Amino acid sequence: MTVSIRPPVAADYVAIAAWIPDAVACVRWAGPQLAYPFDPEQLPQLLQVQPGASFALCQSDGDLLGFGQYRLRQPGVAHLCRIIIAPEARGRGLGKILCRQLMEEASRTAMAQAATLRVYRDNPAARAVYAELGFIAVEAESTVDVLWMQKKISRAG
Template sequence: MIMDGSTRMDLLPFADAHAVMVVGWPTSASEVVMWCGRKEFPVSAQTITDWQRDDDVQAHVLVEDEKVVGYGELWFDAEEDEVELARIIVAPGNRGKGLGRVLVRELLAQALGAGYSDVFMRVHPDNETALRCYRGAGFVPVGADLAESWNAAQPVNYVWLQRDAEAPGS
């Protein structure tokens, strides 16, 4: 449980029933691209539930006072001993309230609690709001050489971020 003033928030495991809600959160085709890199709009509930079929993916929802307000995934890579935070989105009516930062910090806590200290994120280069959020949650850009090598197989040159181990609370 996360307490923020008088508000109660919980990070809970994703259930297939949450997909119906999450599919309505991206408000445009361009937002879908920035959120999950897909070209379809809207994204289907089946697509979101299918993402959960990968054993290395753990999806979570952020619940505020019993209302689902955020969604995000942890992509575990045991071979590389790292985790990527992915497909993070906050419900449109709840944006701009710091919930994205809460969600990212809670997902980071899950990754660290699972024993992973190398935690990364990729962000669409046009998603300035997300970049501000993630930097505020304790993430910093990876080195240019590493970003270049990771972007070689990507559809766009993502901004790659990593957990700042020097940041307070990391």
């Protein structure tokens, strides 16, 4: 399967909104600043990250498979956020592909040399993906519920 990232379009946001079933899922995905329910047409503005960028993960036929963002926390450090894979596409390694491509994009366009992210401790699937990508937990930056992870970005991602 050939996949790539591209800037999201309006139809992507409608699909992403359908992947968020309730307020709890919304907070876990987007954080407390995105109130549920939300208007899918307003998601581009509600999810805007500055400085940073949003991307849709798509199959070669254009089917939307996922969404993710990075924002620059400080020069050289990209924070991956709002990572989500379409429910019907989960379990196929797409989260890892999306994160790799986000890091490559952040390295290429923003000169990022490191990446960080947050993951809920009770999300073993996501934690495993991030560990396989080389992210290491930083307990000093973590909370009881959320694990802070970081890694250096190499040219290979």
